[in-house]
Amino acid sequence: xxxxxxNIKYLRKKIGLTQEQFAERIGIKRSLVGAYExxxxxxxxxxxxxxxxxxxxxxxILINKDVSRLDESELVVSKYKRGKEVLAITVxxxxxxxIELVPQKAAAGYLNGYADREFIQExxxxxxxxxxxxxxxRAFEITGDSMLPILPGTIIIGEYxxxxxxxxxxxxxxxxxxxxxxxxxxxxxxINDNGKLFLVSDNRNYAPYQxxxxxxxxxxxxxxxxxxxxxxxxxxxxxxxxxxxxxxxDLQKEIVRLKEQTK
Numbered sequence: 457x458x459x460x461x462x463n464i465k466y467l468r469k470k471i472g473l474t475q476e477q478f479a480e481r482i483g484i485k486r487s488l489v490g491a492y493e494x495x496x497x498x499x500x501x502x503x504x505x506x507x508x509x510x511x512x513x514x515x516x517i518l519i520n521k522d523v524s525r526l527d528e529s530e531l532v533v534s535k536y537k538r539g540k541e542v543l544a545i546t547v548x549x550x551x552x553x554x555i556e557l558v559p560q561k562a563a564a565g566y567l568n569g570y571a572d573r574e575f576i577q578e579x580x581x582x583x584x585x586x587x588x589x590x591x592x593x594r595a596f597e598i599t600g601d602s603m604l605p606i607l608p609g610t611i612i613i614g615e616y617x618x619x620x621x622x623x624x625x626x627x628x629x630x631x632x633x634x635x636x637x638x639x640x641x642x643x644x645x646x647i648n649d650n651g652k653l654f655l656v657s658d659n660r661n662y663a664p665y666q667x668x669x670x671x672x673x674x675x676x677x678x679x680x681x682x683x684x685x686x687x688x689x690x691x692x693x694x695x696x697x698x699x700x701x702x703x704x705x706d707l708q709k710e711i712v713r714l715k716e717q718t719k
Contacts, residue, residue: 471510543571552589554582555595556580558579593615593679595682604658606658612628616674623647631643633667652669653666664707
């Protein structure tokens with residue numbers, strides 16, 4: 457068997473799951489787990505990410521290390537850290553990374569293909585010379601009016617963040633999520649407090665909401681945007697970071713109150 461096959465089998469037994477239970481946690485068939493452990497099939501990147509999360513380790517360790525020889529401190533890594541090694545990218549003829557564009561019509565497919573190199577290869581690509589070359593970027597076409605004065609159809613260019621704990625309060629991010637799809641919001645980070653992120657719209661007609669950290673697949677901090685429409689100078693939807701923080705605090709208090717009522 458291959459190294460990764462041995463690692464999957466070893467770690468599955470280490471956490472006390474049967475193949476059936478493990479398959480259910482990942483969302484695949486038990487026979488596929490058997491094929492992975494016997495070296496008859498190679499896991500897709502998305503399945504590797506899920507397995508690494510369940511094991512409490514990283515994809516890099518799962519692929520490249522003999523986990524049976526590692527100390528617990530070497531094996532366990534933060535469940536919030538993805539690592540750039542799992543990110544599917546494309547490069548040009550000079551081995552420089554492209555900026556791949558995820559248009560609105562490809563957003564649903566991106567949720568299934570974000571870790572699939574063949575899918576990413578098919579996306580439109582471009583360059584922005586003014587961006588620093590020591591980071592990875594992706595572009596997303598946004599929908600809706602929740603982030604006015606940024607208009608629907610605007611393309612947000614984001615820089616990849618490999619550890620979601622690095623999210624800064626009040627900054628805008630593109631989040632690729634399991635439950636909400638691709639969203640562009642102003643984010644407040646309460647991961648260390650309760651494992652959640654609070655997402656706030658700049659358009660105050662939209663209520664803020666929370667997401668569990670485990671719901672997040674990718675995080676891209678916004679660095680630039682491209683639009684063929686100019687924001688309305690008379691738009692009055694702007695809200696300060698301090699006001700947004702107050703909204704989030706009020707929402708947290710309401711959640712605590714509701715929890716106490718249900719006890």
